[in-house]
Amino acid sequence: MEISDSLKRIPSSYIREILAAASDKNVISLAGGLPDEKTFPIDLMTPTLAELSCMPNVFQYGATAGYGPLIDYLTTRFQLPESHSVMITTGSQQGLDLIARAYINPGDVVVMEAPSYLGAMQVFGLVQANIVTVSQNESGPDLDELEQCFKTHSPKMFYAVPDFHNPTGVCWSLATRQHVAALCIEYKVAFIEDAPYRELRFTGEALPFVSDFCPNDSILLRSFSKIASPGLRLGAVSGKSEFIAPLIKVKQGADLHSSVPMQALLLGLLQHEDFPLHMENIRSLYQTRYQVLFSALEKQLPENCTAHAVDGGMFVWVELPPCDTFALAKTLLANGVAVVPSPVFYPQPDQARAALRLNFTNATEEALEEAVSRLAQGLNQVI
Amino acid sequence: MEISDSLKRIPSSYIREILAAASDKNVISLAGGLPDEKTFPIDLMTPTLAELSCMPNVFQYGATAGYGPLIDYLTTRFQLPESHSVMITTGSQQGLDLIARAYINPGDVVVMEAPSYLGAMQVFGLVQANIVTVSQNESGPDLDELEQCFKTHSPKMFYAVPDFHNPTGVCWSLATRQHVAALCIEYKVAFIEDAPYRELRFTGEALPFVSDFCPNDSILLRSFSKIASPGLRLGAVSGKSEFIAPLIKVKQGADLHSSVPMQALLLGLLQHEDFPLHMENIRSLYQTRYQVLFSALEKQLPENCTAHAVDGGMFVWVELPPCDTFALAKTLLANGVAVVPSPVFYPQPDQARAALRLNFTNATEEALEEAVSRLAQGLNQVI
Known part of the structure; x- marks a missing residue:
């Protein structure tokens, strides 16, 4: 049965694909947008x-x-x-x-x-x-x-x-x-x-x-x-x-x-009377993780890459010099770290400026440190 | 903000309206399609x-x-x-x-x-x-x-x-x-x-x-x-x-x-090991209610109306001689019983044959008996 014209316009989700690949135990995933299971109240x-x-x-x-x-x-x-x-x-x-x-x-x-x-x-x-x-x-x-x-x-x-x-x-x-x-x-x-x-x-x-x-x-x-x-x-x-x-x-x-x-x-x-406390705990956990990720990025990123500081949320955006970000994401995956390349976030992917989205809410501090090492190593190979 | 053309084609749901009216405590509703809350396992x-x-x-x-x-x-x-x-x-x-x-x-x-x-x-x-x-x-x-x-x-x-x-x-x-x-x-x-x-x-x-x-x-x-x-x-x-x-x-x-x-x-x-028993209980309850409704209909419906027997499900369909079923449903509602008139179930409502849908799963036997009395009384007035 032929699918509708409107569905034909929808590309299959690259994020779903990369998330599937990232389920490998040897890969640290910064690709998803998942909250940490431990924070669920x-x-x-x-x-x-x-x-x-x-x-x-x-x-x-x-x-x-x-x-x-x-x-x-x-x-x-x-x-x-x-x-x-x-x-x-x-x-x-x-x-x-x-x-x-x-x-x-x-x-x-x-x-x-x-x-x-x-x-x-x-x-x-x-x-x-x-x-x-x-x-x-x-x-x-x-x-x-x-x-x-x-x-x-x-x-x-x-x-x-x-x-x-x-x-x-x-x-x-x-x-x-x-x-x-x-x-x-x-x-x-x-x-x-x-x-x-x-x-x-x-x-x-x-x-x-x-x-x-x-x-x-x-x-x-x-x-x-x-x-x-x-x-x-x-x-x-x-x-x-x-x-x-x-x-x-x-x-x-x-x-x-x-x-x-x-x-x-x-x-x-x-x-629940403890709901405000729960919110404080989430924010505090994510702040710590963000700080670990961001300071590691500042130390280890190649000079021509820029990580943007944030005041909240779940993501850090790393801008790169012009490059094939899909190929880069693949290399990084082989290097044991999953990230999302910028073009998937553009309605016109060919207009994308090279960048990567990194999530910091669903990995431990140790994993975030290690992920940045792998990321920096990969970037130094490619860029 | 103007709604989309596709939404403009959708009439507002008459059933929702009649269900709202049927929430009056003095009305026995056979209009909905609800299972009995007491059957929830x-x-x-x-x-x-x-x-x-x-x-x-x-x-x-x-x-x-x-x-x-x-x-x-x-x-x-x-x-x-x-x-x-x-x-x-x-x-x-x-x-x-x-x-x-x-x-x-x-x-x-x-x-x-x-x-x-x-x-x-x-x-x-x-x-x-x-x-x-x-x-x-x-x-x-x-x-x-x-x-x-x-x-x-x-x-x-x-x-x-x-x-x-x-x-x-x-x-x-x-x-x-x-x-x-x-x-x-x-x-x-x-x-x-x-x-x-x-x-x-x-x-x-x-x-x-x-x-x-x-x-x-x-x-x-x-x-x-x-x-x-x-x-x-x-x-x-x-x-x-x-x-x-x-x-x-x-x-x-x-x-x-x-x-x-x-x-x-x-x-x-x-x-759950008792799930099959739960299913038997539901079927048995609904069968009893159906039988009460159906035999009351057979006894009390005017001769020119036909209730169709069923082997299961939640509804009985009552065919009527040609009439304005919306006006009839309104009269019946005033008479204390809510039912759904046939045209709402037709993509081309003007092609509807006059009928009413009666639900038997969400009213007690007593309520079903009383509902049929009210229904018969209303039908005798109108038809």
Whole structure:
């Protein structure tokens, strides 16, 4: 049976392939985007897991928008105004997919930074959006380029990850956030703010969401994969209610609703008195690992390579002199370290600037040290 | 923000609306398709719920195709040949959605029986399929009409619910199953077999799947909502591996994977020694309720109305003389009983023959008796 035209446009995921290769025990993987299993707050979930046995209602069909008590809790926690609402999705990945399906016609322009999150490229690709990119600097998207792009292309949406961007780790400055929000309002472009890493800040103060500056022109996606557990597959999408209603309608066809026992489990976790302590522990662990990775990189990277410092998130971006990064990643894999080459993060891979994405959340300090040695050795061979 | 053209084609769900109205305490609802909460095998799930606390791996990101141990178990349980594989979906509703997205281009012809499952009409509508219908008789689809339809329209797929069809309760005969399979092979039409009610047979012997007669030209969807619990949101899709691979690719973008703790919970349940007893108990409960409903209908329905007997499933279909079934459903609701009028189950609602769908799984015997009294009273007023 021939596959659909929209699916034909989706390349098979290089990351999936490299992750498969990286499962070799002799390879240290900095390729994935996995939180450390040891950080999962299972102790804090255990009481709710036991209570589920006494909650037959959570095993019944549920509301498409989400489990009522969780919706109520998040509405308060997120301080949503009367005009806004929140819905629960099967991971924030589903939130993105619903947005694409509810709003994008083939050929509609969606703006992204380049490089950008692979999963977003997939869902917007599947609805045959015309993805237009703007370049990114240390404080976010290039603003002149962005305005020019809005003028030229009249895009429907601007999708971005302003907090600890995947793959670059860039955190947008306050001024950039305000400026982007103003542009979105002026040019009537919906801002799709994807914030899965926001809670993983280990240095400095949290900045407002971009959406805080354009609350009626944005949709905000939050993930519970990094602060609770990815296995639960829960995310939350919020925005003004008329933006959310079409997403609920698509979700009816997509999966009716997300797992209700998992939503009840998440609610119990978020309400647990030790949840803030759990968050501190995660941040502290990841900060230590980041520091180990980053200082090793600073010491050992060849001079023509640049590792970019971050204040949080899960990734460090290493820029390289022009080279074939796929061949490099292969060499590094043979050298016992898995990384992701930059072109996979570009909607137009041939426009990629040579770089590597390194993850620091799912390897021990010792492994990170050793990985950098292998990386430096490999780079010195090739570059 | 303007919604997508494909979403504009989807009418808002009348069933959702009537279900909302039916939440009134004075209304007995035969409108939904809910299993009885009391049948959920929570006792059988409790041991696994406790074990989850010791399984940190199920809280990590998982494989898109599903949790390995569950996949292995189902491969054996379903007796899949080497060439076939199974994947786990977020409810079998997602399986349908993935099939539509992976294979259907706008305008591609999908054949269904009329009436048909609303959720299927939604997902095929969202991908802008051209839905062509064939009529249904007591033993399944009209076979001459089906062959003519295959000849005329060269459809890509034939979607059907051969076991205890939603909404009519019809169970295809063995001869019809064999004939449909042969037609699908001859005309190269993929048979999409949706089997959520198959395990709810309370009379007679199980017939082979239609897919058993065309294993290389079919995709089979199974649900765990009726035998375990709908809240878990788990289904399974199987077929030859080259049919399944594109579904996995779409699922990567749709939600990465289904909840892993829920998959582990399901595995524990299916392996529990008392699971077969649990299934017997469900069947026995639903048989009793069906018998109560059906004999009350036979006694009290006006002469020009016909209730169709079933051997399993969740629904009884009551055919009526020509009338405005929406107005009738409204009158019945005011009379304290909620039912679903036939046009909502037709891709072309104006072609609907007047009928009502009655659910018998989620009301007590007393409530079913009372509901039929109210129904008969309302029908006598209107018809």
